[in-house]
């Protein structure tokens with residue numbers, strides 16, 4: 001049986017529509033325009049593409065976008081001074097520092113200097129702790145987007161066996177926390193996992209966040225399982241012409257789709273949901289900053 005394709009692009013458009021409605025209401029009823037500041041250090045081409053697309057989506061839902069592009073050699077002190085300024089700017093409700101940072105900058109230090117209530121990535125140690133203890137927090141965008149798609153497809157996730165491949169602070173670990181919060185039985189696999197194929201074969205839900213092109217083959221997937229492919233890997237595509245590239249996930253889509261019950265494509269799956277959730281978190285932050293009711297269905 002062919003898998004249901006979970007259309008992240010369409011789902012993201014729906015989420016952005018809900019965000020836009022909330023933004024309009026905040027403006028009309030309270031005179032508040034949510035604002036998102038994105039900080040990019042250096043000229044990594046992929047990061048530039050993401051930052052541009054984030055800025056465009058921010059403006060499209062009616063929010064203010066503040067872009068800060070710093071050169072690759074920016075000192076830690078200068079970056080921290082900018083974050084300080086954004087922390088105290090009432091027009092800025094959300095702050096995102098694009099990762100990875102150049103090697104001379106301490107990512108943990110930089111992230112933890114963001115005011116937790118403006119940390120729309122949910123990477124600040126205080127948001128990590130709140131999520132881990134089941135308290136209200138800012139939830140990391142990529143895992144939140146994955147959770148929304150899983151809830152939409154399954155209804156309840158209670159009791160399902162979930163395997164998250166990858167244990168990064170930005171995807172794997174928070175994803176595992178969210179699945180646990182929805183009462184899945186969660187396994188976190190990583191590069192030292194013994195017999196990864198067998199671990200994955202037990203899963204009703206597989207979330208792949210590894211960063212290795214098409215590493216999960218279809219024969220690891222249990223018949224009928226739901227596969228969420230977080231990976232974004234640009235590979236050579238000589239079939240498209242000399243020097244051409246294409247995006248693939250961490251899952252071998254063609255073979256996995258033959259066994260999965262449902263699967264997210266790359267592109268058009270998790271990526272667009274990540275950006276939609278970033279906008280959702282920014283509206284949530286603006287509501288919390290003003291003691292207003294939060295939008296429903298846009299947080300975990």
Ligand SMILES: NC(=O)C1=CN([C@@H]2O[C@H](COP(=O)(O)OP(=O)(O)OC[C@H]3O[C@@H](n4cnc5c(N)ncnc54)[C@H](OP(=O)(O)O)[C@@H]3O)[C@@H](O)[C@H]2O)C=CC1
Nearest residue numbers: 142166167168171190191209210211230231232270271274
């Ligand atoms: N769609 C989106 O919105 C986003 C997509 N991404 C993409 O998701 C992917 C993962 O990102 P991120 O979490 O930041 O990556 P990291 O490189 O930080 O983490 C990768 C994880 O995969 C594990 N791993 C590596 N090799 C293997 C292997 N052979 N078998 C099992 N596990 C392995 C690593 O294990 P160990 O800890 O042992 O080293 C690590 O925990 C990337 O492709 C990235 O581009 C990321 C963020 C957002």
Ligand SMILES: Nc1nc(=O)c2c([nH]1)NC[C@@H]1CN(c3ccc(C(=O)N[C@@H](CCC(=O)O)C(=O)O)cc3)C=[N+]21
Nearest residue numbers: 096097098099100121141232267268269271272274275
């Ligand atoms: N502080 C911080 N927060 C992040 O959330 C963050 C980050 N740093 N650094 C990099 C990763 C990666 N990431 C993506 C977001 C959207 C797409 C996305 O929209 N992808 C499209 C395709 C885009 C393309 O064509 O290149 C898709 O999958 O359909 C991908 C990747 C956010 N990240």
Ligand SMILES: [Mg+2]
Nearest residue numbers: 101102103105
């Ligand atoms: Mg670094």
